[in-house]
Each structure stands twice: as structure tokens, then as C-alpha cells.
Amino acid sequence: MATSRITIKDLAKRMNFSVSTISRALHDHPSIGKKTTREVKKLAKELGYFPNSVASNLRRNKTTSIGVIVPRIDIHFHSLAISGIEEVAYKSGYTVTIYQSRDSLEREVSITNILQTNMVDGIIICLGLETKDCKHFTRFRELSVPLVFYDRVSDDFEASKVIIDDFEAAFKATEHLILRGCTKIAHIAGCQSMNIFKARKEGYKAALTKHNLEVDDSLIEYTTELSYDEGVECAKKLLSGKVRPDGIFCANDYTAISSIQVFTKAGFHVPNDIAVVGFSNYPISKIIEPTLTTIDDQAFEMGQTAAKLLIRQIEEKDHVIASETIVIKTELVIRDSTRTS
Amino acid sequence: MATSRITIKDLAKRMNFSVSTISRALHDHPSIGKKTTREVKKLAKELGYFPNSVASNLRRNKTTSIGVIVPRIDIHFHSLAISGIEEVAYKSGYTVTIYQSRDSLEREVSITNILQTNMVDGIIICLGLETKDCKHFTRFRELSVPLVFYDRVSDDFEASKVIIDDFEAAFKATEHLILRGCTKIAHIAGCQSMNIFKARKEGYKAALTKHNLEVDDSLIEYTTELSYDEGVECAKKLLSGKVRPDGIFCANDYTAISSIQVFTKAGFHVPNDIAVVGFSNYPISKIIEPTLTTIDDQAFEMGQTAAKLLIRQIEEKDHVIASETIVIKTELVIRDSTRTS
DNA sequence: CTGAAAGCGCTTACAG
């Protein structure tokens, strides 16, 4: 038998107070007597009263919840970012609702409908691969629902963004290979319709140019999703190409690991014959042998920052939503795959 | 300027109908004329009407949302399980709210308070490491809020559960090593206060016993959290112990990888000198060299199953919540770390 | 310091 929920009405009846007084007492309203407040709270605890936030949400026109749209949560980068979001949200009393677009635009659009229906106070998004156009997000601007994009953002859409400087990180990674003595540096690139992967390629090129190394297009291999298997294919092509690279900068860790394995199996020594740098600092990168030099993309911190920014915007009373872009500092983590041995 | 939200009242005013009629039309109520329904929907679309689910939740006493408590979402097992939950929930129109206990009991309890306040329709939980006692979940039974536990469950608490048969999986893994010819099989064990890790150890022992191999306690190493680093320590101890193992069954993949690396570095060949089996089938296990034989713990399927079970219980009209335990089949994925070469 | 009353946006039993 389900005992039905205790409401403030029940408390009011029991204590011969009005619901107004009960409500105020539960919120420590200063106009209510200390004694009354104490007794109301005591009874509430005894009876196991819990406020119904659905009712108070409706009344206050605020849900204290934020919606998060990610391509997939089983990708480590996103689960780490969500972990950061959840941590900050939890501390501020916000609730986090997760939606996966699975990189489908249709699904992303349908999620925005759900979010609008669910009256979230703010939204954090990492765009799906198919999304070229953000018009399904414009209505949130009209509804004064703040948006924060992270990592995969749109240049054309004005909103707050939390990103890393992919160009600078790639530049740093490539320069590290150059300073180490590499002169024929290859690149395994991600999907060029995403600006982050384009920026990584440009950073790579810029480092070469700065150090007077020729940009050789035959040393650039393209993938669509930077998978381990695609990495194997690319590495094999590089292995059998006419210019044999002595260094590879890969747009993520999986393809970097493929490269290490393909070249090692072919009899090359990493890093002595060919040095490899990845991107992301996945857990696997410090376990693989040799351990992988990589760019730490600060996923957790990105999530935290996005959540802090969003909550600040939600709570800014004047509701003047100023777009702000925060660039998180990346770090080159040097490990054995580039360490001179 | 925020245009304020369109409500059914606005639609009613515009169309000279009562809000009742509008509400019914929007829900395809059969008593409303086809024409009226069509026109109401058309106007709703034109004006960009979205229902306010907070209001309808309050009225219907149903939130169509489920709460999920996991220890941490940045652990692949959990992010995969959540992915499965979210997929099923999305299809059924439920919303998934995520909470991380971070293995803290205090936080787990506080999350149950939030869930009660937020009026979720059901809850899916994977218990935190500190949780020995589930009394903070009992009130949901009284409130008729269905609960489904997955993976880390409590034997003492009656509720629906989705688990794998850890004993059987460990048995299968160990027997695989035996059939392959190993006779001195070590075990790297997880925290013994969790029943799943205890079961893995028992399954290991049972397989040895069945095949008339002695259970040698000096071949069992204990960890607290099955980390890579702990795995390295354990493997080193096994390496220098008086009985040199020729096979290791590890309670997860990280410690299995540590073992492979420690033994390989010491000059042993995996699998010829020592075969290794892990547990979980993490993405890394098919990338590491040699690739790792492991138990696939079906995290995604566990999540899907938990969500299906929960939603069925939520929607069961009679509200007789019968506890049900579903055991998901695990699979031994054989790879190079045990393959005779 | 406390209460009566209105209302958040929606749903639905009742009446016609």
C-alpha cells in the first residue's frame, strides 16, 4: 500500500497554521517566528515531508535543471565532460538531464523540442557531426534560455562557448616533434567539416612552416571518424608512401596508437625511428607501450567551465545574456613515444 | 526581448474555444471534431506552441523521467550502461537524469532526497562502494516508485535487479585457461566487500577445483579498486613469488593489461609462458598487444534491460511491483593473450 | 508575525 505523499497542506492541518506559514517556515522566511519555524521543520522531518519540486517549479517558473546534449556519452571525452558538468551542477543544486544526439541532426532537433517542453533553465551542447546549421537553437534565445556550447561549436551561431585552442595545441604538438629532430612529419587528420579538426591540421601546417619545413600533402592522411581501424589504414599508407615520415602528429589518440603499432610491427622503433604524438590524453595513452605523448584536452575542466558559465548566466538577474567564449588551456603531456631514449 | 511562451490559454483566446477543447485537440481526444483538432494543431505550430510539461506533470502526477545513480559516469562500464538506458528511455519518451555518487554513501543518500523531491517515475541504481545498507531506498517502495538495480546490487534488499553471473563468467574464464593447459593459475581480485568481486573469485576457485587443481592462496592477489597501478604491484608480486603462475585471471581489464606488461618486460611471452584473461571487454582490450582475452560484461545491454524493466514497472497499471532479477549472458571473447600461437 | 487568495499551465470528471 502506497502511503500517499505528505504535502504542506498536511503539515498545515496538523499544526493549525495556514499553508502560507508552513511554506515560509520551510524556507526560513525571516518573518516567521523562530519557534514556529523550528516546529514546522521538526514535524516535516518526522512525517517524512519532501517538497514537490514539480509544483514549485511551475509556480516559480524555474526548474533548476540543465539539459545536456552530447553526441554519445560512451565516448570518454564526453563522459568526462559530463562528469565535470554534473559535479558543478550538483554543488549548485541543479539537476542534469542527458540526451544523446548520436551525431544525428534529426535527433538533435527532436531533443531541442523535448528540452523546450521540459522547461530546462539552460542547455549545454556539443554539436553532432551532421549539424552544420544551428537554427534549431535560435528559439532558446527568444525564450531567454541560456546556451553554452563546448568543444564542437558553430562559428556562425552567437552563443557562449567553451573550447580549446585546437590550432595552438596542434602547433605545440607538431613543434615538439620538430624540436625533437623530426623533419618529415605526417598528420592523420579528422573529418574536415568539423572546425576543430580543420584547426588541428592548420596548426600542424603552421608549425612546419614556421620551422621552414615543407608541407607535403602526401604526408597528410584523412579519416572520417578517427577510429583505430582507420588509423591502421592511414599508418599503412604512410609506411608504404614514397616519403617515409620520421614523426606523426595524429588528431586523436586512437589513430596515434594504430600508428605506433603499425610502425613497430614493420620493424621501426618508436620513438627512435618515428616519433608519435596523439590528441586527447585518453586513459589508454599512459598504458600503451611505449606510452603516448599527447595533448590533454581537459575534458573534465571543459565540462566544469561550461556548467559554471551556464549557471552564472541562468542566475544573472538582468537576463542580459552576453555571449562569452572561454578557451581552456591544453597541455602537451610528454611520454615515451617522443622521448629521446 | 523575450517573447513570452505561448500557452493553451493563448490558443484558446485566439480561436474562441475553451482551454479544455484546446487541450483535448492537442491530444487527439476522440470527442473533438477532426476539423477543430486540425486547426488547433495548425495554429499551435504556427505560434510555436510547446506544452509545458512541468504543468502537465503536476496535474498528472507523473514526470516521465527516470533518475539514474551511478558511481561515476567517466568509467566506461557506466557510460555504456547509461547509453543503453538513455536509448531505451528516449524511445519511450522518458527523460534520463544522471547523478554520480562518486562511491560516497553520503552523496548517494543525498541524491535519493533529490530524486524524491524531483518526483521521478522510477530509479536505476548501481550502488557505490561504500554502500552496505540500502535503507535509504526503502521509502521509494512506500511511494510506489519502482527501483531497478544493476551490476552492483544488494543481496539483502528486495528490488528488481539486472546482473551478470559473475561466478559463471569467472568460472568460464578460468576454465578457458585450464583447457588451454595452464596449471598454476593466479587471480588478481577486486574489493571483497563487493559481492561481484567475491563471486569472481569464487568462480575462479570453483573452476580450479572442478579440474582437480589446487587452490593456492599465494596465487591470489587483492586490490582495492583494480587500478592499473595496483595491477602492476600484484603482477610483480606474482612474478617474484615462490610459485610462478602460467596463467592469470584478472577481475578487470586494467589489471590484466598491467600483468601482460609486467610479465612481458620480465622476459616472459604472453600467452606462451603465461596466458592472461581480463574482465569487462574495455575498448583498450582489443588494441593492446597482445590483444586481451576477456569477459564481455554487456554493459550496454545491461542498461537497456534495466531501462526496459523499469519502464514496464512504471507503466504497469496495477502497480503491483514484483521484483524480478534478470541475468544477462556474458561472453568470453578469446583474443591473443590466451591464443595458442 | 500570520492568513486568505490568486495563480503557475495543464488535465479531466461532470454537465449539457
Next chain:
DNA sequence: CTGAAAGCGCTTACAG
């Protein structure tokens, strides 16, 4: 086929 009315549980401006 349609409407008036009550009410979900809470908050809060107004009045005293």
C-alpha cells in the same frame, strides 16, 4: 462535440 470548474502542490503579493 464543447465548456465551466476544480485542482495538482506550491509561492508570494497583499492585507492585517
